[in-house]
Amino acid sequence: MRELLPFGSLTLIICILSVLKPDTFLTMENFMNVLRRSSVNGIIAVGMTAVIISAGIDLSVGSMMALAGMVGAYTMIAVGGPDPQGAALVIGTVVGVITGIVCGLLNGVLITKLKLQPFIVTLGTMSAFRGISYVMNEGQSYNVPSYKYLNEGIVLGIPVSVLIFAVIVAVASFVLKYTRLGRYTYAVGSNREAAFHAGVNVDLNLIRIYGLTGLVVGIAAMITTSRAVSAQPTAGIGLELDIIAAVVIGGASLAGGRGTITGTIIGTLLISFLRNGCTMLDISTNVQLIVIGAIIIAAVAVDQLARSKAEAGG
């Protein structure tokens, strides 16, 4: 029921835009477009949801995405020459995704083994991953002109990136609801000491969560690379804040123990439709920033208010 509020807001925004711009907004094409644009953010937000439920944070996702893309594209070119094709693209994609996993595991290991705060560790890796991305090709991008499938491919009438997004959402929802990993994540986030005393291997669980976040960031990185047909060291700058905003609007608590994938998806779509709608209504991107900022604060404030009322009543 926690998603009720963001879901209501989302519906409201869609309704308003449908009335204001029935011809351009309320079309299948526009909706698919929004979904496709949401897929990269949405995929990463799924990982971020788990991290935030565990009472952590991952500020490095934007930089990690750039690095995974750079390593993936570099591999494609190293294997298949200046315009890599077929197998080289597949190998590069796999290597890019693995890069994401390695980066995520690194975050997890640093956080648990050095007993550092996730904020600090990922602030550090955010800078380091970005630095490596720049160093790799002296600040230049790697062009992979034929790497188009993840962006343009369509299966059963649905864009591949949207399908990947859907699969990740389904798997992540299942993991969080129906597996020990998910259950332990909520427990660790709610009360780390209590989880430890109940026999949960807290460190291992956190490393897994950060590793899986790395995995989804790696996948998102390859979709982004495909979209631009090049890997850019500047990809995903500031992305982490958008992602965190989506998760928080979706009802997750930065204090841990609270959050759902459904909420996060709604949060992601809310931001995407807002952007889409603002563009259609000729509202400048600068004003969009103000609107989104206000919505983040309003969403959390209303949620808090509802919670304290529920507590007072119960």
Place this chain on the structure above:
Amino acid sequence: MTVVNQEDTSRGSDAALRMRGVSKRFGPVQALLDVGLTVRGGTVHALVGENGAGKSTLVKILAGVYRPDSGTIEIHGQRYAFDKPEQALAVGVSMIYQDLDLAEDLTVAENVLLGNEPRGYLPFTIDRKAIVAKTAELAKSFNFDIAPTAVVSELSVGDCQIVEIIKALARKASIIVMDEPTSSLSETEVERLFEIVRRLRQRGISIVYISHRLEEIVGLADEITVLRDGKVVHCESVTKLDISQIVRYMVGRELKEFFPARDVNIGDVRVRVDNLSSDRGISDVSFDVCAGEIVGMAGLVGAGRTEIARAIFGVDKKTSGSIVLDDEELSINSPADAISYGVAFLTEDRKRTGLCLELPCSWNVTLPNLVAIGMKNVIRPAKENKIVEDVGSRISIKWLGPEAPVESLSGGNQQKLLIARWLLAESKLLIFDEPTRGIDVGAKKEVYTLLNQLAEEGKAILFISSELPELLGIADRILVMRRGRLVGNLTTKETTQEEIMHLAAVEEN
């Protein structure tokens, strides 16, 4: 703060502090009832009592932390009603808590004058030189050997206490309350502290001295007030009392609570702990627990009872010793290991180390048991709820259902939820650490009944408690801890509260 009555100034001028008729209730618990405390100027007044007797509540009322439900406070003949700790400080009442509250990264001088810094020449600035000079002057006038510019985090606990004392003096305290000041001091530091306390007394400052260490009190205090169950049971000059008399006043209550009877059927030894030591201060502890036996564990706060449980359960690192359960030597390095061997630990602080409050009851119950109930890979919520509902109804938990968040339950039911967790785990050795703390009398009885049932099922039970009547009423045998060592292994039927308290509180030389 209001000065309630100004006429009283002439009377009782030799009393620095006079508290009268003080009562305080926390929910269902009557922490203090009609308590009086009179401290003469320039004396050391000891305040003693068992854990939970109301000592801390009383001094917190004096310090303005709590407001009493009724009663009056007179300081040097003037009546006050404090709303805030600052008001008590302003009229010369300073508290030195057991866990000192100094700003660790600041210097001695900065701590001493925290909140009272002399102003500098420019607005919003502090005169740093004056801070150091003032502190040095205070330290010198009382002959304290401490550098005003030293950073607090680099000082020993004993030195930190001196900083607290100087801080109190800087605020012109005439009454200083010390809560268990010696609990973490070395022998030489204790001696030095006593010396300082005597010096303060000479200067006319009154000290309210709370301690469990009765031998200290006999040597140091002038007068003593004994609290028991929130009431004053005795008050007189220390010279007229010896330790065993004080102990008798502290524990001398009737076994009023009802303890359900049980068929005691003690079997073979199930658990054998040998020479257990840990990095948290327990050393060479050895004991057995038999099947069907409830072994109680007594001791003062900080005696190492919880630390034994933590060492067995794999929370703290063992430095030596072995634990054998059903003839199998256990190799436990984490709570997960302990649980897999069938060891359960109900922690004393259920909010901090027990429960995930915002999560559903069912999740909390199954948290350590998901593999055991066949949900290693996939959790089936319907079946999970059914299992939790069954175990919950076995011990009649009152809840809205297994899916309700834990925070919607009462304290007693939260405690039962944790017990349900370990019932479900089919544990063989159950360690209960203060399982009845903070729950009402009815819930306590239910917990006792549960303990009895578990014992009748042949489980081995270690029952840690600070309430002696409860230990005497429930346990078959009582282990007594003092300063990390096992100092007594008594058969309940053949012992008394006085004997246990004596072992727990009195240092043998």
